[in-house]
Amino acid sequence: xxxxxxxxxxxxxxxxxxxxxYAEDFNLTIPLPLTGTQAKFGDIQKRSYExxxxxINAAGGIKGKKLVLTFEDSGAKPxxxxxxxxxxxxxxxxxxxxxxxTSSCAKAVAAxxxxxxxxxxxxVSGADDITQQNYKYVFxxxxxxxxxxxxxxxFMKEVVKPKTIAILxxxxxxxxxxxxxxxxxxKALGMKVLMKEKYEKGAVDFKPILTKVKSMRPDxxxxxxxxxxxxxxxxxxxxxxxxxxxxAGGAAGFAIxxxxxxxxxxxxxxVTSTLWSPQVKYxxxxxxxxxxxxxxxxxxxxxxxxxxxxxxxxxxALERAKTWKQDDIRDALKATKMQTAFGNVAFVDQNGYQNQxxxxxxxxxxxxxxxxxxxxxHTASAPYxxxxxxxxxxx
Amino acid sequence: xxxxEVFLQTLVSGLLLGGLYALIGLGMTLIMGVMKIxxxxxxxxxxxxxYIAYWLFTLLGIDPYLAVFIASPALFILGVLIQKYLIxxxxxVESILPENQVILTVGIGMVLAxxxxxxxKSDYRSTxxxxxxxxxxxxxxxxxxPIELSISLLWAVSFFxxxxxxxxxxxxxxxxxxxxxxxxxxxxxxxxxxMGINVNRMRSLSFGLGAAIVAAAGCLFIPLYYLYPAxxxxxxxxxxxxTILGGLxxxxxxxxxxxxxxxxxxxTSTYIGMGWAPVGRFSIFIAALIFLPGGIASxxxxxxxxx
Numbered sequence: 165x166x167x168x169x170x171x172x173x174x175x176x177x178x179x180x181x182x183x184x185x186y187a188e189d190f191n192l193t194i195p196l197p198l199t200g201t202q203a204k205f206g207d208i209q210k211r212s213y214e215x216x217x218x219x220i221n222a223a224g225g226i227k228g229k230k231l232v233l234t235f236e237d238s239g240a241k242p243x244x245x246x247x248x249x250x251x252x253x254x255x256x257x258x259x260x261x262x263x264x265x266t267s268s269c270a271k272a273v274a275a276x277x278x279x280x281x282x283x284x285x286x287x288v289s290g291a292d293d294i295t296q297q298n299y300k301y302v303f304x305x306x307x308x309x310x311x312x313x314x315x316x317x318x319f320m321k322e323v324v325k326p327k328t329i330a331i332l333x334x335x336x337x338x339x340x341x342x343x344x345x346x347x348x349x350x351k352a353l354g355m356k357v358l359m360k361e362k363y364e365k366g367a368v369d370f371k372p373i374l375t376k377v378k379s380m381r382p383d384x385x386x387x388x389x390x391x392x393x394x395x396x397x398x399x400x401x402x403x404x405x406x407x408x409x410x411x412a413g414g415a416a417g418f419a420i421x422x423x424x425x426x427x428x429x430x431x432x433x434x435v436t437s438t439l440w441s442p443q444v445k446y447x448x449x450x451x452x453x454x455x456x457x458x459x460x461x462x463x464x465x466x467x468x469x470x471x472x473x474x475x476x477x478x479x480x481a482l483e484r485a486k487t488w489k490q491d492d493i494r495d496a497l498k499a500t501k502m503q504t505a506f507g508n509v510a511f512v513d514q515n516g517y518q519n520q521x522x523x524x525x526x527x528x529x530x531x532x533x534x535x536x537x538x539x540x541x542h543t544a545s546a547p548y549x550x551x552x553x554x555x556x557x558x559x
Numbered sequence: 560x561x562x563x564e565v566f567l568q569t570l571v572s573g574l575l576l577g578g579l580y581a582l583i584g585l586g587m588t589l590i591m592g593v594m595k596i597x598x599x600x601x602x603x604x605x606x607x608x609x610y611i612a613y614w615l616f617t618l619l620g621i622d623p624y625l626a627v628f629i630a631s632p633a634l635f636i637l638g639v640l641i642q643k644y645l646i647x648x649x650x651x652v653e654s655i656l657p658e659n660q661v662i663l664t665v666g667i668g669m670v671l672a673x674x675x676x677x678x679x680k681s682d683y684r685s686t687x688x689x690x691x692x693x694x695x696x697x698x699x700x701x702x703x704x705p706i707e708l709s710i711s712l713l714w715a716v717s718f719f720x721x722x723x724x725x726x727x728x729x730x731x732x733x734x735x736x737x738x739x740x741x742x743x744x745x746x747x748x749x750x751x752x753x754m755g756i757n758v759n760r761m762r763s764l765s766f767g768l769g770a771a772i773v774a775a776a777g778c779l780f781i782p783l784y785y786l787y788p789a790x791x792x793x794x795x796x797x798x799x800x801x802t803i804l805g806g807l808x809x810x811x812x813x814x815x816x817x818x819x820x821x822x823x824x825x826x827t828s829t830y831i832g833m834g835w836a837p838v839g840r841f842s843i844f845i846a847a848l849i850f851l852p853g854g855i856a857s858x859x860x861x862x863x864x865x866x
Binding site: 198199200201203204206207332335361362363364366367368369370371372373375376378379391392395396399402403404405422425426428429430 | 561562564565568569572573575576579673676680681682683685687691692694696707709711783784785787788789793824825826828829832833834836837
């Protein structure tokens, strides 16, 4: 009899405690590419969301509610991302959407969110037009592609003073918009664009197109690529002894440690624009980067820092929102003004963008196998190396 | 002169790329020839071999080129097992789809790719060998050369091996008893059974061989590329195009097909645009299907017999 009673009590306790916890949880499902070719970046973000989640819950959650994250894999396919988000809004009644990575997916998600009047925080998707469509409910934490290179442009204008440029980019949304922007900037600086060519991601042999670049002798070779393409490009540039005054990469692929690991000595002197590095002086950045490195063995890229900070932006907005209804959350997001490990966050309407956060971008250079911040000067961790030696004279 | 340099360097790159493509396509061609099925898990088998090479390199420091001697036998066994326990039973089953073994290979490929994602995560991996950037330059040997050409060691090795493997395969198929039995099986399996050939064993053997060849391709390929679980698909496609272009089941056709494809892609990259290279690949594929249904092998055949 006693046994039955105790079992019953245990059972009741379990039932009520789960109900109790359930009522106190805030469930947030984040769509991310966790399989397929973009999974690497999806993983960096997932880990960073989880670090932020642990910190938020350790500090008492959001308005006393425990933040519970789940992740749904979109495989970087827009139609799948769209399906996930439709389900989140229509079935799970999630009042705001955070996440996704590739620009094509973010665009699909943005369209759904706007249609369902649900706020969507874009975390690291670059394509310019995501926040140029007069969407009311779409907010973006990272600066758009057009601004990724602003630091690099400054470096070129003041140090390199190039006359000609050749642009290579992958044929995705991200690559194309990055290349278009660089073309505009280059023309504005009075440079001649000798060539602007796209390639299919995952290509094996870049030598034909690099041979063509070599024959044009550009001052700057600018590439917009993800990491493994970036490493192959530099290795094959070295193989062909393609000399230029400056090899520059547009964010993403060139800015993460794997680039140096794979391109090895061919990566030396390459500069890249980036949104964030573990060396930045924003409060909390270093703590986050160290924590990430302790757990996963490597420093995170800006993708991780953005994801980590995104959750704090969400927390901040939810705490200020009048109710957790979609429109109130939207108004709270719009009024955001805070500091994060990713920089100062405020969503403004400016230069044709809506609800867009603007940040100062940095220039990194690979010096002795490490990414060092070289520009703008006030954040530099090492002096820049310029001019760079010809391939023939190296070693 | 600059234009000549561009053209020659493109041609060299194209031939080297073609050698690599041929190497990837050879195994599929062999399986196609004997079993009359397209093995659409081909790229995934290569991916498995590349993981073997990667772990041998990372954990034990074994050079990817030496890993051939471990990865190829391992994939041979895997190939035999796949043939024996998965494909043979499916061939026996009556179904509405005549090509259900082909669909089965798609499934096998998906399973392999998913398993790789589960076990090894989706990280990009590579084997940074010391000799990765060894390159020969024309101007180093001939200082006054008006043009500069370069050939990288890794690419040259993979090219050389694809020629060697083709020759070895040709020798094996035409000069040895087992090879003759395999060819007999591929020409007429009923007659082969009547002649006392163990057809099922020949099929297992050729699937195993096909897998072993693509394993060798993977080991040669990994130092100059990189590795991730979803890598298989695009190389299955390339192998498929080469198999069709070369003439189903012809080794010599496959290597010529590979070279043609490589040069064509490189020329497209240089003179039209690199974004067009995949378009070029599939236009050549469609052209081969329409104008040369027997592939390059049928051209060779016609020449030899004067018809």
